[in-house]
Amino acid sequence: MSTSKGTIFVMDDDLAMQTVLEYALRNAGYDVVIASDGQEGLRRLETLQPSLVLSDIMMPNMDGVETFNHLKERLQETGVPIIIMTALNRKPWFADLEAEGAVILHKPFEVEELIELINITLE
DSSP states (O other): OOOOOOEEEEEOSOHHHHHHHHHHHHHTTOEEEEESSHHHHHHHHTSOOOSEEEEESSOSSSOHHHHHHHHHHHHTTTTOOEEEEEOSOOOTTHHHHHHTTEEEEESSOOHHHHHHHHHHHHO
């Protein structure tokens, strides 16, 4: 059995997206942990040390922007990268997220491009 390249923590309420990402990331050599929204994600982070976080913007209970602000507080010291996925057209506040260290990835995207982005980010 091969060694994991790291743990990718995915937060997305879309079951189809969860399934596609989990399959692709596992095939690319990563361990994958999934949460269905920001609240569940923050609870899981209490016992999880991910290599990278991949979060949707539009989720129930706690949206991706609020989730990002909590993630940033918890993960900034350890330098865990955060990629935010969104189907929204570019909004003025995207610049604020990017200035705080988030990478914005627009949906739809090619899964291969995401894997390449993750590989480069984690090198």
